[in-house]
Each structure stands twice: as C-alpha cells, then as structure tokens.
Amino acid sequence: xxxxxxxxxxxxxxxxxxRKNSYPSENRFxxxxxxxxxxxxxxxxxxxxxxxxxxxxxxxxxxxxxxxVIGLTPEILPGExxxxxxxxxxxxxxxxxxxxxxxxxxxxxxxxxxxxxxxNLMSEVLNN
Numbered sequence: 001x002x003x004x005x006x007x008x009x010x011x012x013x014x015x016x017x018x019r020k021n022s023y024p025s026e027n028r029f030x031x032x033x034x035x036x037x038x039x040x041x042x043x044x045x046x047x048x049x050x051x052x053x054x055x056x057x058x059x060x061x062x063x064x065x066x067x068x069v070i071g072l073t074p075e076i077l078p079g080e081x082x083x084x085x086x087x088x089x090x091x092x093x094x095x096x097x098x099x100x101x102x103x104x105x106x107x108x109x110x111x112x113x114x115x116x117x118x119x120n121l122m123s124e125v126l127n128n
Contacts, residue, residue, distance in 0.1 A: 008041030
C-alpha cells in the first residue's frame with residue numbers, strides 16, 4: 001500500500017497480482033489495483049480526468065489518459081472518499097505505475113492535478 005497527499009487530497013493504492021487471470025506462459029500478467037481518493041480539504045471536488053504512466057520491464061513505458069475513472073466523474077465532498085478498482089496487464093510480470101488525476105474545485109472552478117503515487121507490480125511467479 002502506498003499513499004500520497006497533494007492539495008488536501010489523499011490517494012492510496014493497493015496493488016495485487018491477479019493469478020486467476022494471468023497466463024505467464026503467454027506473457028500475460030494481470031494486476032488489480034484498488035484506489036481510494038480522499039478529500040481532506042474543505043471544498044467539494046470532482047474528478048475529471050486521469051493520466052497513467054505504466055512501466056513494463058523490458059517493454060518500456062505506456063501512457064494512458066482518459067475521462068474520469070471506470071466510466072465515472074465522481075464528486076467527492078469534504079471529509080469523504082471515493083474508492084474503485086481497475087486492472088492492468090504487463091507482458092514481463094514486473095513494472096510500476098504512477099500518474100495523476102485532474103480534479104475540479106466545485107466552489108471556485110479551479111482545476112488541480114493530484115498525484116497518484118508510484119506503486120510496484122510484481123507477479124508471484126517471479127517473486128518465488
């Protein structure tokens with residue numbers, strides 16, 4: 001588990017190797033990641049966009065950008081949080097991810113970039 005606070009928003013990530021959906025013999029290593037976005041400030045926020053930098057050892061970097069998360073652009077009130085999970089596939093079984101969210105302060109309309117802390121991805125197959 002890793003966490004980071006940016007502009008009164010705490011992002012916590014818990015990565016997990018998904019053995020059930022991985023096929024190492026086919027260079028298919030799937031990871032789930034669980035994310036909690038917590039509004040520690042006093043203003044309501046809305047998550048607008050995401051940007052990920054995915055590193056797969058031996059295969060390099062991939063950048064992924066899009067609107068919201070899992071098809072949603074949630075509003076997060078002060079003192080509240082939003083959680084979701086998603087997944088990523090690596091070909092090597094070892095890598096990491098980091099990124100940021102673009103959020104909008106619903107009180108004043110300002111947009112802020114919120115860091116997603118870097119987290120490691122390592123398959124169980126390669127961890128033995």
